[in-house]
Amino acid sequence: MKKLFLFFTIIPFIAIAQNQDSVFIKKISDDIFTNGKAYDLLRELTKNIGGRLAGSPQFAKAVNWGKQRLENLGADNVYLQECMVPHWVRGAKEKVVITEQNGKKINISLEALALGNSWGSNGKPIVADVIAVKDFSELEKRKDEVKGKIVFYNYPFNPTYIFPGQAYGESGAYRRNGASRAAKYGAVAVLVRSLTEATDNNPHTGTMTYNDSFPKIPALALGLYDADKLWRIATNQKVKISITSFAKFLPDTIAHNVIAELKGTEFSNQYITVGGHLDSWDVNEGAHDDGTGIVQTMEILRVLKSLNYKPKHTLRFVLFANEENGMRGANKYAEEAEAHNEQHIFALESDNGGFTPRGFSLGMNSEKIAKIKTWANLLKPYGCDNLELGGGGADVTPLQRNMQTPVAELRPDNQRYFDIHHAKSDVFENVNKRELLLGAVNMAALIYLIDKYGL
Amino acid sequence: MKKLFLFFTIIPFIAIAQNQDSVFIKKISDDIFTNGKAYDLLRELTKNIGGRLAGSPQFAKAVNWGKQRLENLGADNVYLQECMVPHWVRGAKEKVVITEQNGKKINISLEALALGNSWGSNGKPIVADVIAVKDFSELEKRKDEVKGKIVFYNYPFNPTYIFPGQAYGESGAYRRNGASRAAKYGAVAVLVRSLTEATDNNPHTGTMTYNDSFPKIPALALGLYDADKLWRIATNQKVKISITSFAKFLPDTIAHNVIAELKGTEFSNQYITVGGHLDSWDVNEGAHDDGTGIVQTMEILRVLKSLNYKPKHTLRFVLFANEENGMRGANKYAEEAEAHNEQHIFALESDNGGFTPRGFSLGMNSEKIAKIKTWANLLKPYGCDNLELGGGGADVTPLQRNMQTPVAELRPDNQRYFDIHHAKSDVFENVNKRELLLGAVNMAALIYLIDKYGL
Numbered sequence: 001m002k003k004l005f006l007f008f009t010i011i012p013f014i015a016i017a018q019n020q021d022s023v024f025i026k027k028i029s030d031d032i033f034t035n036g037k038a039y040d041l042l043r044e045l046t047k048n049i050g051g052r053l054a055g056s057p058q059f060a061k062a063v064n065w066g067k068q069r070l071e072n073l074g075a076d077n078v079y080l081q082e083c084m085v086p087h088w089v090r091g092a093k094e095k096v097v098i099t100e101q102n103g104k105k106i107n108i109s110l111e112a113l114a115l116g117n118s119w120g121s122n123g124k125p126i127v128a129d130v131i132a133v134k135d136f137s138e139l140e141k142r143k144d145e146v147k148g149k150i151v152f153y154n155y156p157f158n159p160t161y162i163f164p165g166q167a168y169g170e171s172g173a174y175r176r177n178g179a180s181r182a183a184k185y186g187a188v189a190v191l192v193r194s195l196t197e198a199t200d201n202n203p204h205t206g207t208m209t210y211n212d213s214f215p216k217i218p219a220l221a222l223g224l225y226d227a228d229k230l231w232r233i234a235t236n237q238k239v240k241i242s243i244t245s246f247a248k249f250l251p252d253t254i255a256h257n258v259i260a261e262l263k264g265t266e267f268s269n270q271y272i273t274v275g276g277h278l279d280s281w282d283v284n285e286g287a288h289d290d291g292t293g294i295v296q297t298m299e300i301l302r303v304l305k306s307l308n309y310k311p312k313h314t315l316r317f318v319l320f321a322n323e324e325n326g327m328r329g330a331n332k333y334a335e336e337a338e339a340h341n342e343q344h345i346f347a348l349e350s351d352n353g354g355f356t357p358r359g360f361s362l363g364m365n366s367e368k369i370a371k372i373k374t375w376a377n378l379l380k381p382y383g384c385d386n387l388e389l390g391g392g393g394a395d396v397t398p399l400q401r402n403m404q405t406p407v408a409e410l411r412p413d414n415q416r417y418f419d420i421h422h423a424k425s426d427v428f429e430n431v432n433k434r435e436l437l438l439g440a441v442n443m444a445a446l447i448y449l450i451d452k453y454g455l
Numbered sequence: 456m457k458k459l460f461l462f463f464t465i466i467p468f469i470a471i472a473q474n475q476d477s478v479f480i481k482k483i484s485d486d487i488f489t490n491g492k493a494y495d496l497l498r499e500l501t502k503n504i505g506g507r508l509a510g511s512p513q514f515a516k517a518v519n520w521g522k523q524r525l526e527n528l529g530a531d532n533v534y535l536q537e538c539m540v541p542h543w544v545r546g547a548k549e550k551v552v553i554t555e556q557n558g559k560k561i562n563i564s565l566e567a568l569a570l571g572n573s574w575g576s577n578g579k580p581i582v583a584d585v586i587a588v589k590d591f592s593e594l595e596k597r598k599d600e601v602k603g604k605i606v607f608y609n610y611p612f613n614p615t616y617i618f619p620g621q622a623y624g625e626s627g628a629y630r631r632n633g634a635s636r637a638a639k640y641g642a643v644a645v646l647v648r649s650l651t652e653a654t655d656n657n658p659h660t661g662t663m664t665y666n667d668s669f670p671k672i673p674a675l676a677l678g679l680y681d682a683d684k685l686w687r688i689a690t691n692q693k694v695k696i697s698i699t700s701f702a703k704f705l706p707d708t709i710a711h712n713v714i715a716e717l718k719g720t721e722f723s724n725q726y727i728t729v730g731g732h733l734d735s736w737d738v739n740e741g742a743h744d745d746g747t748g749i750v751q752t753m754e755i756l757r758v759l760k761s762l763n764y765k766p767k768h769t770l771r772f773v774l775f776a777n778e779e780n781g782m783r784g785a786n787k788y789a790e791e792a793e794a795h796n797e798q799h800i801f802a803l804e805s806d807n808g809g810f811t812p813r814g815f816s817l818g819m820n821s822e823k824i825a826k827i828k829t830w831a832n833l834l835k836p837y838g839c840d841n842l843e844l845g846g847g848g849a850d851v852t853p854l855q856r857n858m859q860t861p862v863a864e865l866r867p868d869n870q871r872y873f874d875i876h877h878a879k880s881d882v883f884e885n886v887n888k889r890e891l892l893l894g895a896v897n898m899a900a901l902i903y904l905i906d907k908y909g910l
Contacts, residue, residue, distance in 0.1 A: 030615045033614040033615045034615060039654070159488040160488045160489060162484070162837055164889070197888075356811070382617055413868060415811050415889040415890045415893065416889070416890065419887070432870060432871050432874070434614075434871070435871065438870065
């Protein structure tokens, strides 16, 4: 009887609360779709600043822009958090040329980009025979042929995965570790098929890592048409290639996370973080990666101020430095949080592109996931009710790792992402305004619910 | 006890069947993502033929192309179904110019497109004062001011609807009926704010209808920048505009539906139809509208042949004529089906753009919807498990209306559609290959399930 009584008293209470929440979330949505600034902010960031690799003058410019915009949006305070970042530079345009085919001199240029954090050839051509392999297993079988050669990995981006991120994870091993795996057997450089199934020939850069035990040889990505062409030639003929790359590291340099706060009215020393990464690759405008995460973060601040929402917890809007080739900004943020014994109840990131949102990937225990799932019906009208265990984004993971902070990441539709990811086509024109704003709506809704009910 | 027995014998049976289905649908998906031809076929249709309004030479070219391609894909038979279609022609480029502002001569061109099925000004300029109204209610209030003027409807495309199709439905009344509503009070022409919230200035055409009781005055759509500009000026100043449109009707002409069949092995006189519309507007390539529906239809035929699937029912792959400005192809198809007493168990259409699919809109009774919902878990891995009551597409609706055929329509993500819908930006480059193919995967899966289990 008691239980029944509880049932009848609690259910209407929950219903009323959810109705209030649904009304407030509709206000968030209406305000964002009517007055949203994310799209204009993205135009500023991509068109006025453009590519902004950590350590570059463009990144410093983006930091100033971000600070000023967050101040204009009415944050209680905005500050910069200094961190040292790797200072990798591409230098002049890299060149990859097929110079000889079966002993005959030719001159076929291939579309290529040095991988991020790779060392170049000091601007001098490296000319060598090519050994084309499909994967590491073929490399191992043919390791005795590798010495003095350029290894070309043509591992395909599997089109049959419905979630293309899975193909990216799989083929990513060649970009990340291909150079040292080949250098171990005496290779002088590597070429990697770009991690994409785009219908164009744009090469896709991205970070790579050397194993310090082996020589740090140049590593470059090839566009798909040219990867296919090279594969056709090099798998049955003797091919010489000339690679010239100017990539190098300068000494580590200073960069900054940009942090804005809305002070909590009840639990001002408990933090909810939302953010994206301000840095991008140098060869594009960093529109989907991760300009959209940056301006969605700003949009959430804007809409909460516009609706005169007073958060219970302190909300932090963070533009992280150096996600692409070092993670130094995110690590710094987590270190400082730990050093100051900050209590972080939740951290949310958007770094999967500004496409139509489908849900949130949740990095937290099952009890908290169950709590978030009770809000699925509130997010469903906005298309974002896929709420499943998964990782948070790269920039909130250090908080989770160091301080067990529950984390999450926006999960937009993934079909188009790897067509433009880390390629020159990641530009403002490829972002759709409504898709971008709808992501901000759902992120703001989740922040609101967690701020109101805790986690 | 008996019930329990039934439970334990039926459940494993269903589980085994669903497992077989899941394996077959995975084969469909893998084959489409590996060997799919839809994207290449779309390139042919959009780049080699382009815009193809019913009655135009381009439409006739598209019919030949469609017939040949369906034959190449291995249909058991392919035939043309003749129908008469309206033959509307735009003629030379329309002109809309602001010629006078508060008595001062000026010359500001506005981006405009004659609406489909509108009559032009016979190529001679109509010059008149503008009356700018937000909606029909304002028109009615100011009806005494309308005589001899050009009415400009600036009804906005509501950005707060999460499903933009809702805004299209609402503002569509101005495009469809605005001319006669204004002609009733003596207007000499109408300008309509384009049905879009695109971030560009492209005007969006689309069909309109006259009420025969009133003069058939010219009706044109304005791009959004120019609609905003005209609204700013015309709401507080006297503005004259000159409109020149060459639009007219020629006598009705012959066109064709293209129909391909895979003969049923068990119920060859029971039909399952899948299709899209082959015609498009004249000002673009008809890529999303509805080139994608056409090539998805072809892709389903391709994959079923490739997997050597022998359907129980006769499958019909139909490229409908004249959806945009007459519906004559779809009406003809349904009339013929009725005249020959054909038994149609299901008809599916794709005419909402080739974006990432989210589900199917189902036009059928609740019992059949419940049956389809039992397959939600089979479609979920492909993102298409939103299975709700709704209409079928325009081209299958006559079957439903005349013969109570259960119908459905693919429901892709809707956020980008109205940015390009009926505008010059509806081109091949704005279609994403994976999104297009994923639609075909889900359509093929649904056709397979209905063919196997009936409906």
